[in-house]
Amino acid sequence: MDMPTTHRTPARAAATGDDTTGDDRDRKVFIKTYGCQMNVYDSQRMADALAADGYAATERMEDADLVLLNTCHIREKAAEKVYSELGRIRDLKTERALEGKTLTIGVTGCVAQAEGKEIIRRAPAVDLVVGPQTYHRLPDVLARVRGGARVVETDYAIEDKFEHLPAPKKAVVAKRGVTAFLTVQEGCDKFCTFCVVPYTRGSEVSRPVEQIVAEAERLAAAGVREVTLLGQNVNAWHGQGPDGKAWGLGRLLFRLAEIPGIARLRYTTSHPRDMDDELIAAHGDLETLMPYLHLPVQAGSDRILKAMNRKHAASDYLRLIERIRAARPDIALSGDFIVGFPGETDADFEDTLRLVREVGYASAFSFKYSPRPGTPGAEMDGHVAEQVKDERLQRLQALLVDQQQAFTVSMVGRTMPVLIEKPGRQAGQRVGRSPWLQPVIVDEKAGGIGDIIDVRIMEAGFNSLHAVPA
Numbered sequence: 001m002d003m004p005t006t007h008r009t010p011a012r013a014a015a016t017g018d019d020t021t022g023d024d025r026d027r028k029v030f031i032k033t034y035g036c037q038m039n040v041y042d043s044q045r046m047a048d049a050l051a052a053d054g055y056a057a058t059e060r061m062e063d064a065d066l067v068l069l070n071t072c073h074i075r076e077k078a079a080e081k082v083y084s085e086l087g088r089i090r091d092l093k094t095e096r097a098l099e100g101k102t103l104t105i106g107v108t109g110c111v112a113q114a115e116g117k118e119i120i121r122r123a124p125a126v127d128l129v130v131g132p133q134t135y136h137r138l139p140d141v142l143a144r145v146r147g148g149a150r151v152v153e154t155d156y157a158i159e160d161k162f163e164h165l166p167a168p169k170k171a172v173v174a175k176r177g178v179t180a181f182l183t184v185q186e187g188c189d190k191f192c193t194f195c196v197v198p199y200t201r202g203s204e205v206s207r208p209v210e211q212i213v214a215e216a217e218r219l220a221a222a223g224v225r226e227v228t229l230l231g232q233n234v235n236a237w238h239g240q241g242p243d244g245k246a247w248g249l250g251r252l253l254f255r256l257a258e259i260p261g262i263a264r265l266r267y268t269t270s271h272p273r274d275m276d277d278e279l280i281a282a283h284g285d286l287e288t289l290m291p292y293l294h295l296p297v298q299a300g301s302d303r304i305l306k307a308m309n310r311k312h313a314a315s316d317y318l319r320l321i322e323r324i325r326a327a328r329p330d331i332a333l334s335g336d337f338i339v340g341f342p343g344e345t346d347a348d349f350e351d352t353l354r355l356v357r358e359v360g361y362a363s364a365f366s367f368k369y370s371p372r373p374g375t376p377g378a379e380m381d382g383h384v385a386e387q388v389k390d391e392r393l394q395r396l397q398a399l400l401v402d403q404q405q406a407f408t409v410s411m412v413g414r415t416m417p418v419l420i421e422k423p424g425r426q427a428g429q430r431v432g433r434s435p436w437l438q439p440v441i442v443d444e445k446a447g448g449i450g451d452i453i454d455v456r457i458m459e460a461g462f463n464s465l466h467a468v469p470a
């Protein structure tokens with residue numbers, strides 16, 4: 001979905017003093033987030049659960065009593081990177097011990113799910129390992145850790161974790177900004193042969209409509225203007241509406257658009273197979289739905305798509321794009337690509353380039369195939385030499401960068417609504433987002449944070465636009 005990023009949770013909730021050890025000083029948690037937007041969302045929800053348990057969030061590991069690494073398992077050597085980070089944190093724990101103080105170390109996220117108790121075996125300084133389906137149990141896990149236990153919680157809980165996770169306080173949401181993520185779906189049943197997600201996030205689960213609407217209403221009440229619905233297969237979301245009918249993501253988007261204050265909706269990440277007619281139509285009929293769609297295709301050769309178990313041919317994807325563009329002609333498309341999947345020939349790779357030229361992407365992420373233990377791809381014959389993968393990636397990225405640049409430059413001279421999100425890097429500036437997800441830099445007098453203002457694009461940088469009020 002996107003490149004690994006590091007995120008430090010900005011939440012800073014007040015301690016409640018609810019301490020089972022009787023230690024009444026403020027406790028602090030530092031959460032380091034790796035990977036996709038869902039991990040960013042999960043880290044916020046963990047911070048909310050821990051705030052209710054008396055932990056204030058800190059952005060400095062050195063100040064923390066509890067360090068959580070919220071990990072991602074999608075890239076090669078992900079687990080090894082976690083182990084080396086744990087080595088550094090262990091040193092901090094040792095220093096603390098010499099001062100007679102404690103530091104609790106936890107691993108959460110997809111590496112926690114995949115490695116389980118192996119983490120405690122290899123990194124004995126770790127006190128807790130909690131998988132993505134059991135974050136609501138964190139306060140209980142911490143109580144057990146304080147009682148001297150090492151805890152590994154990686155089962156798929158039968159209870160609904162979202163029902164057990166406390167809602168964030170209004171002030172905390174407001175502090176996080178005017179855009180927010182909202183997980184509506186988790187897990188994946190597709191089993192693409194390169195991917196670990198079905199093993200780390202489990203099978204597809206959709207959150208019920210009422211829960212999602214209630215969370216979106218809380219976000220709106222705290223000043224959020226733009227909500228991005230998240231799911232590993234977000235467009236596979238389905239539920240039962242209050243009308244008793246089966247709803248798909250398109251219908252859900254219409255419902256969320258009714259919430260006062262919500263001015264913009266987005267969703268990510270989608271699978272081509274799950275783009276149904278109603279969702280495609282929503283792109284034409286629902287003004288609140290932004291004209292940007294991340295729709296990974298991974299490769300352009302049918303042979304490779306089949307080996308990847310993508311369940312669609314290149315022509316299916318191209319037809320789908322045509323239908324989406326018929327509904328919303330100005331939609332910007334983004335995708336994910338893998339080069340060097342086992343068995344990929346030069347001709348297969350040329351098919352990928354051809355597909356990219358035909359679609360024209362506004363942005364994209366591209367990766368060299370890396371075998372992930374436990375996935376069918378890792379066991380396949382015909383692994384491609386590293387040097388060939390490098391060359392293919394360079395050629396593909398050069399094409400994608402050209403397309404992205406052409407898209408950015410095409411904005412110059414246009415007038416568009418921009419949601420002002422935050423102060424700019426330079427004094428006197430603010431940064432907003434175009435409907436197509438591009439950062440737009442404007443003078444701070446142009447509008448306040450949370451305002452949607454019409455601007456005229458004057459100049460295009462590599463990745464951002466400069467604008468003046470229209």
Ligand code: 5AD
Binds near residue numbers: 336370
């Ligand atoms: N090798 C390379 N890229 C991968 N991705 C997922 N698994 C692998 C892998 N084993 C890419 C896919 C996916 C994105 C999130 O990461 O393109 O869409």
Ligand code: SF4
Binds near residue numbers: 190197198232233
């Ligand atoms: Fe992974 Fe494929 Fe599922 Fe996406 S659809 S999460 S790539 S298995």
